[in-house]
Amino acid sequence: MSLKAIWEAWGPVMVTPAVIILLSLVEIAPIKINPWSAIMKFLGSRLNSDVTTRLDTMQQCQNETRQKLNEHIKKDDAQTASLWRTQILRFNDELLHDRRHTKEHFDEVLGTIKDYETYCHxxxxxxxxxxxxxxxxxxxxxDELLESHDFL
Structure with missing residues (x-):
């Protein structure tokens, strides 16, 4: 058997362990190079490319949904503040038309006023x-009704 025939038959078997050992021992001065990490990263990116694409699509959809939700919350809060303003104006109109109210009703509208002013600030x-x-x-x-004790 010739050396060439032996090399052709056993060369890849003998080279493979040598390459594995060489890749495991590669080190450059202060910078360590780990070829196994690079190989695994490459293989992982190839194997998971479909999953990564789907995750990116899901992330984009989630961001769009979050943006729409934030816009909806902002609009809903503004509508709530408008309702508070309407309640305040209506209560004031009733006072201007000499309609009397209980202390509890005043306390309720004062709470609404506080919420409205907090929102505005x-x-x-x-x-x-x-x-x-x-x-x-x-x-x-x-204040006048508190002083005179003249609530309904």
């Missing part, structure tokens, strides 16, 4: 100032 883009005088009038009437 934390949301600079919300138009405030539509019921400043109504709030002042409600507070004035409340």
């Amino acid at each position: 934390t949301h600079d883009d919300y138009p405030n100032g539509k019921c400043v005088h109504a709030i002042a009038n409600i507070n004035r009437v409340y």
Whole structure:
């Protein structure tokens, strides 16, 4: 048997362990190179490319849904503030038309006023100032009724 025939038959078998040992021992001065990590990373990216693509698509859909939800919450909060403003204006109209109220009713509307003012202070883009005088009038009437004990 010739050396060439032996090499052709046993060469790959003998080279494979040598390559494995060589790849495991590669080290350059202060920088260590780990070829196994690079090989595994390459194989992993090839094997998981379909899953990675699907995850990227799901992440994009989740971000779009989050953005829509945030817009909806902002719109809903503005509508709630508008309802509070309507309640305040309506209560003030009732006071202006000499309709009397209980202390509990005043306490309820004062809580609404507090919620409305808090919302206005934390949301600079919300138009405030539509019921400043109504709030002042409600507070004035409340103070007068507290002093005179003349609630309904």
